[in-house]
Amino acid sequence: MKLELREVTKRFGDFTANDSIDLVVRPGTVHCLLGENGAGKSTLMNVIYGLYQPTEGQIFVDDQPVKFNGPSDAMAAGIGMVHQHFMLVPVFTVAENIALGSEKTSGGVLNLEETRVKIREISDRYGFHVDPDAVVEDLPVGVQQRVEIIKALVRDAEVLILDEPTAVLTPAETDQLLGIMDQLRKDGKSLLFISHKLREVRQISDDITVIRRGRVVGSADPSASTNELASLMVGKAVQLTVDKDEPRLNSNAFEVENLSLVASNGVHLLKNVSFTVNGGEILAVAGVQGNGQTELAESIIGLHPKATGSMRLNGEELLGRSTKQVLHSGVGFVPEDRSKDGLVGSFSIAENLILDLFDTKSFASGGSLKRAAISANADRAGSEFDIRMGSQEDAASTLSGGNQQKIVVARELSRDLKLFVASQPTRGVDVGSIEFIHKRIVAERDKGVPVLIVSTELDEIYALADRIAVFFHGELMGIASKDTPRSVLGQMMAGASYEEAVANQHEDPEVLLAKQDAAEGVVSEQHAQSIIESSSAQTATDQASTSYRGSVAAAQDLPWADNTDASKGEKA
Amino acid sequence: MSAEKPKAVKPAATAAPANPQMGEHAKPSLATRLAGGGFGLSLGALIAALFLGGLLIAATDPATQKAAGYFFARPTDTLSAAWKAAAGAYKAMFEGAIFNPKGKTFADQIRPLTETLTVATPLILAGLAVALPFRAGLFNIGAQGQIILGALVSGYVGFAYNLPLALHLVLVIIGGIIGGAIWGGLVGLLKAKTGAHEVILSIMLNYIAANLILLLLKTPTFQREGSSNPISPILPDSALLPRIFPGSDLNFRLHWGFVLAIIAVIFASWLIERSTIGFRLRAVGANPNAARTAGINVANGYIIVMAIAGALAGLAGVAQVAGTEKTLTTGIAASFGFDAITVALLGRAKPWGTFFAALLYGAFRAGGVMMQATTGTNIDIVAVVQALIVLFIAAPPLVRTIFRLPDPANPRKKKASKNNSLQGAQ
Known part of the structure; x- marks a missing residue:
């Protein structure tokens, strides 16, 4: 079944989440939608799945225009979705979960x-190894995901949407999933695969569409190099420029030493992170989302009491202090998710502007809030930060994302800071507000404050950074200068150290991927070596598929390995 | 890499800033939503409940039933009988609650009003004890137990000690506040330290309090000398809240506890709307994540609000034991602690709203007696009407549909002309 989107646009108020998107998923192929968080991938998926109605544009199934008023319409048309967070009832068995919604009595x-x-039939056909009578909560995550896939297949889905399916999987489970996807493709299903992990995308995809800030910024062939994909994904389309002079460093410093954080399941969220941010400079932290940057920012502000190591601001130890103490010692903090952590939506704009200052002398005396001062503060911040509001008594949730973010930034920059930390300072913010917020951040730097910015947008990193720190799997891969090429940063974001990345800059990306696989323990060391050797003899185009089949073959114990071998002949 | 992207099915979080009520902001807790309806909602619920109550009165009225026997012959008979029954009952209720024109003297005529205020006093205080935690996102079902503990401590201080006039009363009041605050604070403490749910905790503490008073009133320390009933000695005059209109010929029960309640409303209003503590509590109630990120200690917030709530409920216990009853009995808290929940809901968890809702409930209770005496309508109708009010408040869409009220959480219709792209998200 062919799924086609023509000029699909989805707007929320004045924010365009999807801008005139064209996309064709051909039968029997895997089409990958590549993009960073907030690029509009999930919105698009929800439009296809009927959860949202497109503002403009049309969806076609087998060249027939369709209109979905809800997921049930989409399902009836043969579209199935595997959500990133499984929609399963944990205490039900596999069979009960799959029957749910269309139970036979x-x-x-x-x-x-x-x-x-x-x-059993589907499980046998694709080698899923799922017991219909197992209770879902007892199953490993990878198997639960297969249950979701079966759920779609039982309902005769011909188009499968997989929304970041590998985000919750271990590397081994990921490879199994890719094998399953390969089989589904051979079975004639159309797969729409959403991811921002380049390795998987290159392994499995037939077509790649890259979207960024809600627009299709290009399509790529799976043979394209990691660097090409990375630069497409993080984008060159919009050049964010901020006029800034060379940093004038001063003796203030924020020093982080051996900062570590271990999650309750034993995973290292941060591993021996050490760096220094000097007064008057911006250190921008780059990395793919989920590599420890969030935890770094939250640890600084005291939200992770279990963090170990040391963080000194002008010699004063911050680690071990409460969030309030950290804030009061002069740290300004912009959390990455403003609606969850940065604002109280039902509070007025004026109240949100003093959310972490309400008990300071400026706004309170004798336990009473100073209403006049709070109101004057809102007027001042409103005009200084150009917050477009009806009245300062309006609930913050009534504002657009850009104006909400300005509230957070205005609040944090409205006092004398000794350190400014901002996570994703411009996520989901319109272009005008981005420029404004960037200027304010640079102005803070020019005041001599050490500034730490966490961003997944390379444009933002380049626009703001004086130096760039790259995170991967909770570790600091290195600190690069602000004119480091994108390709080098891209490799560091994929796990290479700065020196390796520079050395590999002109090397075959396939080799790097294989090395990376080996490092992740996905395939054996020897196997990776074999790819590295063979790669020199083959053309880049061949390598993509070879590498995939190779890694499949290497994992002979996997149930679908045989099928893949058989199919090799077919394709050839 | 397991924490890769924690919100796949919630694209609104990053992509729908203009559509914030749905999905972008953390959904407020049930407590906040229940208490957050508008004034129109409360009024609508009241009218709808009174209307259904009227139907029930008519349906149980013998004259109406008789007329309904020949409904199809002369339907007007049934309707007029029904109207007469309902109107008569509500009129009697009004006369029993506010103003009785049949009274011989002015004092007799306004006696019902003073009765209403007397009954309303513990309801105001206990209502505040439920309303404040609502604003911090907590359900305080434990006002009943907190009233009992307040009454126990203040009653004991009242009858066990012989102290100078003013000092004694002050200690009685403080004792009640402390007793209630401990009982309420315990809920907050356990929730903050163990994560236990405050509803479960407060319900269980209600049982403990109810049985504790039963137990204590049978011990020599608390039981009245020479009595076999579980009842304490009468409190001496020095420990009592004086009457507001002390004339012996008037014999009004209304005492200074009512003034105490008004002071408590003013205090609560300042606390929640104007104080830094209130700011903290409201932030914790509306978005605990943002509160935490802003350096607010959420766990402490729970303890503080529950202790303050307990103190207010304890004051209700003081008003009962040192004002209305003058002695400690097992029924000292009546059902004030539970009625307080409905009072707080009707009052939209706002201090002055709670005040007026409590006056209304006081009027129901005081007027219900007169209604039963003069029209023979069962007083239980009052309880039904009270329950219906809560039912309607808990089902805002129903009331909004009946009375065509706008939905504050969904300004779609209002904004449709300005902004035609709100059809997303559900």
């Missing part, structure tokens, strides 16, 4: 036999 009693048979 006989004489008022639930009849699951038919469902069980179907599950």
Whole structure:
């Protein structure tokens, strides 16, 4: 079945989440939608799945225009979706979960036999190894995901949307999933695969569409190099420029030493991170989302009491202090998710502007809030930061994302800071506000304050940074200068150290990927070596598929390995 | 890499800034939503409940039932009988609650009003004890137990000690505040330290309090000498809240506890709307994540608000034991702690709203007695009307549909002309 989007646009108020998107998913192929967080991928998926109505544009299934008023319409048209967060009832069995919503009954009693048979049939055909009577909560995440896939297949889905399916999987489970996707493709299904992990995308995709800030910025062939994909994804389309002079460093400093944070499941969220931000400079932290940057920012502000190591601001130890103490010692903090952590939506704009200052002398005396001062503060911040509001008594949630973000930034910059930390300072913010916020951040730097910016947007990194720190898997891969090429940063974001990245800059990306695989323990060391050797003899185009088949073959114990081998002949 | 991207099915979080009520901002807790309806909602719920109550009165009225026997012959008979029954009952209720024109003297005529205020006093205080935690996102079901503890401590201080006039009363009041604050604060403490749910905790503490008073009133320390009933000695005059209109010929029960309640409303209003503590509590209630990120200690917020709530409920216990009853009995808290929940809901968790809702409930209670005496309508109708009010408040869409009220959480219709792209998200 062919799925086609023509000029699909989705707007929320004055914010355009998807701008005139064209996309064709051909039968029997995997089409990858590549883009950073907030690029508009999930919105687009929800438009296809009927959760949102497109503002403009049309969806076609097999060249027939369709209109979905809800997921049930989409399902009826043969579109299935595997959500990143599984929509399963944990205490139900696999069969019960799959039957849910279209239960067969006989004489008022639930009849699951038919469902069980179907599950076994699909499970056998694709080598899923799913027991229909297992309770879902007892299953590993990878198997739960297969249950989601079966759920779609049982309902005769011909188009499968996989929304960041690998985000929750271990590397081994990821490879299994890619194998499953390969089989589904051979079975004639159309797959729409959403990811921002370049390695997987290159392994499995037939077509790649890259979207950025809601627009299609290009399409690529799977043979394209990691660097090409990375630069497409993080974008060159919009050049964000900020006029700034050379940093004038001063003796103030924020020093982080051996900062570590271990999650309750034993995973290192941060591993021995050490760096220094000097007064008067901006250190920008780059990395793909989920590599420890969020935890770094939250640890600084005291939200992770279990963090170990040391963080000194002008010699004063911050680690071990409460969030309030950290804020009061002169740290300004812009959290990455303003609506969740930065604002109280139902509070007025004026109240949000003093959210972490309400008990300071300026705004309170004797336990009473100074209403006049709070109101004057809102007037001042409103005009200084150009917050477009009706009245300062309006709830913050009534404002657009850009204006909401300005509230947070205005609040944090409205006092004398000794350190400014901002996570994703311009995510989901319109272009005008981005420029404004960037200027304010640079102005803070020019005041001599050490500034730490965390961003997944390379444009933002380049626009703001005096130096660039790159994170991967909770570790600091290195600190690069602000004129480091994108390709080098891209490799560091994929796990190479600065020196390696510079050395590899002109090397075959396939080799790097193989090295990376080996490092991640996805494939064995020897196997990676074999790819590295063979790669020199083959053309880049061949390598993409070879590498995938190779890694499949290497994992002979995986159930679908045989099928893949058989299919090799077919393709050739 | 497991924490890769924690919100796939919630694109509104990054992509829908102009559509914030749906999905972008953390959904407020049930407590906040229940208490957050507008004034129109409360009024609508009241009218709808009174209307259904009227139907019930008519349906149980013998004259109406008789007329309904020949409804199809003369339907007007049934309707007029029904109207007469309902109107008569509500009129009697009004006369029993506010102003009785049949009274011989002015004092007799306004006696019902003073009765209403007397009954309303513990309801105001206990209502505040439920309303404040609502604003911090907590359900305080434990006002009943907190009233009992307040009454226990203040009652004990009242009858067990012989102290100078003013000092004694002050200690009685402080004792009640402390007793209630401990009982309420315990809920906050356990929630903050163990994560236990405040509803479960406060319900269980209600049981403990109810049985504690039963137990204590059978011990020699608390039980009245020579009585076999579980009842304490009468409090001496020095420990009592004086009557507001002390004339012996008037015999009004209304005492200074009512003034105490008004002071408490003013205090609560300042606390929640104007004070830094209130700011903190409201932030915790509306978005605990943002509160935490702004350096507010959420756990402490829970303890503080529950202790303050307990103190207010304890004051209700003081008003009962040192004002209305003058002695400690097992029924000292009546059902004030539970009625307080409905009072706080009707008052939209705002201090002055709670005040007026409590007056209304006081009027229901005082007037219900007169209604039963003069029209023979069962007083339980009052309880039904009270319950219906809560039902309607808990189902805002129903009331909004009946009375065509706009939905504050969904300004779609209002903004449709300005902004035609709100059809997203649900």
